[in-house]
Amino acid sequence: MSFYGLVDGSEKSLVQFLDQLSGVDQVGAESRAAMLATRSIKTTSKKWAIETAISMVDLTTLEGADTPGKVRALCSKAVRPDPTDPTVPSVGAICVYNDMVEIARTHLDSIGGKHVPVAAVSTAFPSGRASMEVKIQDTQDAISAGAAEIDMVIDRGAFLAGKYGLVFDEIVKIRDVCGEKAHLKVIFETGELVTYDNVRKASYLAMLAGADFIKTSTGKVAPAATPPVVLVMLEAVRDFYTLTQRRIGVKPAGGIRTTKDAIKQLVLVNETAGPEWLTPQLFRIGASALLNDLLMQRMKMSDGYYASPNYVTID
Amino acid sequence: MATKKQARVDVKKTYKLFINGAFPRSESGRVFEVTAKNGAFIANPALASRKDLRDAVTAARAAQTGWSKATAYNRGQILYRIAEMLEGRAEQFESEIALTSQITALKAQSQVLDAIDRWVWYAGWSDKLQAVSGATNPVAGPFFNFSISEPQGVVAIASSVSFIDFIDAIAAAVVSGNTTVVLVPGSLAVPAMSFAEVLATSDLPAGVINILTGSLDELAPWAASHMDIDGFDITGIDKKKRGALKEAGAENLKRIHAFSKGQSPTKILAFMESKTVWHSVGV
Incomplete structure (x- = not known):
């Protein structure tokens, strides 16, 4: 088998490919990300950035305490984030646990939200500690319930132990299960990968195995989507495009709570991967609290005075 | 060989803001000059911007639940602790007030002592408010009916220039x-930021009191229109400018008050809301 003509899927070829990647200049990546974070985005650009960010939000609820009612409320918010203003775009997707997929899909369809896809976190999210059979079953379950996007976690233990082949095979198998029916996002949990070098290796590993998106974190581990980590991943998708002519998406998740954070991410995308990536098809932000802050900033811009959380819905 | 003792170089204080229990500079980087009666330079306090106000409101909102849910006894203790700290630094406040305002050293001294007494007087109210303002109401039905006073939330204060009013x-x-x-x-x-240093060492939770120095003309309209501020004390605002602030505050039904001088429990109740609870008898 050949993957983009770069590796043949064997452990040996993977190690060979990943080892020839250059290491990440840690100081350089951090200072570049910090420098880009100082960009000031104002007025019309800010309005555009806020609306673009809203359309990129994967509105997420991944709690043990989730109820069908909460998921339905979140779906309504996803379609019309600001009920008082129809010009606010719908969010990128709804992201829920497997058993909530059907509830979300049905509710979205019934309220005119057919255009909002449902993403499911599968493969024994968030730890990924289950047998391969269970992970495959989990994914099939989500797809048959109507999930159009699968967020899978990699086996971090295997990755850190250097068992790249194992991680690669898992992604390939889940990719096969998704087939044409669902997009595949691969979650690295960068907080557990420790180094930027590992983030870069994991990015290539996932892209070679057929990921449509690479995603930083589950949101359950801190640190999560820090700007330098996202920068390293954006560089990876950019370089992968040069190698293969295929654009892979990036999804930072976890820790992005304010409009300022979100706009920093958009600047990173524009300056690293390029403006082609500034679309919900190629960039998503996994978040829950962020949407309210985006809406409040938007209100501030249109009303001319500071908004209050009392006037946006509590998730 | 005997060496002459060199003149000591003063360590000047950098005046900053007090937001969320920390002392940041103004986001805008601006300062303004405070001079003595004779025009001599005293300090460069920070000139706060609307974004500092925004940050302060966020901090105050975050601190609101914890502070209002603290027991009245605990709130009283912390406020009394602040009075203890004030007492220990009374001389510093006296000299700062005498230096920066038009009043004499003697008057400054009595004002500071009065201010400390005033603070203790208010601190004492924390566990007595409910007894005075709450009530069991007579109703024509088989119900208990209580009215309880609750704090409003985040209150902005445009202080007048006198220390005791502040x-x-x-x-x-x-x-x-x-x-x-x-x-x-x-x-x-100048004395306000020294007061912030008192607050920072009194076990007061971060964000309960945030202090921004600068221009009321610049900041008050932003505070008046801010949707996350529930009450606004505009005692320090020029009478002619109060109307516009009240108009801006109408959007979220902000309570806007200006008070006369002197201590009074009505000043406490002005920023409280009455909650009435019905409870059926015998259940």
């Missing part, structure tokens, strides 16, 4: 469980 306004707002953003005009910045 102390009075803050104490009245926070004793019931409100959190505050205090806008301090002109030369009051």
Whole structure:
């Protein structure tokens, strides 16, 4: 088998490919990300950035305490984030646990939200500690319930132990299960990968195995989507495009709570991967609290005075 | 060989803002000058911007639940602790007030002592408010009916330039469980920031009192229109400018008050809301 003509899927070829990647200049990546974070985005650009960010939000609820009612409320918010203003775009997707997929899909369809896809976190999210059979079953379950996007976690233990082949095979198998029916996002949990070098290796590993998106974190581990980590991943998708002519998406998740954070991410995308990536098809932000802050900033811009959380819905 | 003792170089204080229990510079980087009666330079306090106000409101909102849910006894203890700290630094406040305002050293001294007494007076109200303002109401039905006073939430204060009025306004707002953003005009910045140092060492939770120095003309309209501020004490605002602030505050039905001088429990109740609870008898 050949993957983009770069590796043949064997452990040996993977190690060979990943080892020839250059290491990440840690100081350089951090200072570049910090420098880009100082960009000031104002007025019309800010309005555009806020609306673009809203359309990129994967509105997420991944709690043990989730109820069908909460998921339905979140779906309504996803379609019309600001009920008082129809010009606010719908969010990128709804992201829920497997058993909530059907509830979300049905509710979205019934309220005119057919255009909002449902993403499911599968493969024994968030730890990924289950047998391969269970992970495959989990994914099939989500797809048959109507999930159009699968967020899978990699086996971090295997990755850190250097068992790249194992991680690669898992992604390939889940990719096969998704087939044409669902997009595949691969979650690295960068907080557990420790180094930027590992983030870069994991990015290539996932892209070679057929990921449509690479995603930083589950949101359950801190640190999560820090700007330098996202920068390293954006560089990876950019370089992968040069190698293969295929654009892979990036999804930072976890820790992005304010409009300022979100706009920093958009600047990173524009300056690293390029403006082609500034679309919900190629960039998503996994978040829950962020949407309210985006809406409040938007209100501030249109009303001319500071908004209050009392006037946006509590998730 | 005998060496002459060199003249010592003063260590000047950098005046900053007090937001969320920390002392940041103004986001804008601006400062203004405070001078003595004779025109001599005293300090460069920070000139707060609307974004500092925004940050202070966020901090005050975050601190609101904890402060209002603290027991009245605990709030009283912390406020009394602040009075202890004030007492220990009374001389510093006296000299700062005498230096920066038009009053004499003797008057400054009595004002500081009065301010401390005023603070203690308000602190004492924390566990007595409910007894005075709450009520069991007579109703024509088989119900118990209670009215309980609750703090409003985040209160902004546009302080007048006198130190005792500044102390009075803050104490009245926070004793019931409100959190505050205090806008301090002109030369009051010097004793106000020393007061912030008192707050920082008194076990007061971060964000309960936030102090911004600068121009009321610049900050008050932003505070008046801010949707996340529930009450606004505009005692320090020029009478002619109050109308516009009240108009801006109407959007979220902000309570806007200006008070006369002197201590009064009505100042506490002005930023409290009455909650009425019905409870059926025999259940």
